[in-house]
Amino acid sequence: MYTFYIQCMHMSTVLLTVKTDADTKDELKSFASELGISTTAFVNLLVKQALRDRKIVLSTTLEPTPYLVKIMQEVEKDLQTGQNISPEFDSVDEMFEHLEKTA
Numbered sequence: 001m002y003t004f005y006i007q008c009m010h011m012s013t014v015l016l017t018v019k020t021d022a023d024t025k026d027e028l029k030s031f032a033s034e035l036g037i038s039t040t041a042f043v044n045l046l047v048k049q050a051l052r053d054r055k056i057v058l059s060t061t062l063e064p065t066p067y068l069v070k071i072m073q074e075v076e077k078d079l080q081t082g083q084n085i086s087p088e089f090d091s092v093d094e095m096f097e098h099l100e101k102t103a
Contacts, residue, residue: 018043
């Protein structure tokens with residue numbers, strides 16, 4: 001069990017205990033250090049932001065799946081070779097006429 005201290009300005013310091021594994025603690029400490037702040041300051045910032053905004057925003061980097069990468073490569077190839085590319089249409093009716101002719 002690892003302990004983080006939370007301190008609020010103009011208030012007394014209280015103890016908040018957070019349980020995490022050693023690797024997570026080390027990664028958090030390293031990340032906070034990269035930001036130029038302590039682990040305690042980092043946790044305080046997150047908690048205060050969540051309380052202020054009344055929400056938690058979690059995100060991850062957007063990485064395409066291998067399936068999506070394959071499709072994107074196929075589309076790129078089609079664009080380069082001019083295959084499987086429909087013409088542009090000025091109206092929905094024009095689009096349906098094209099589909100009826102090519103179906």
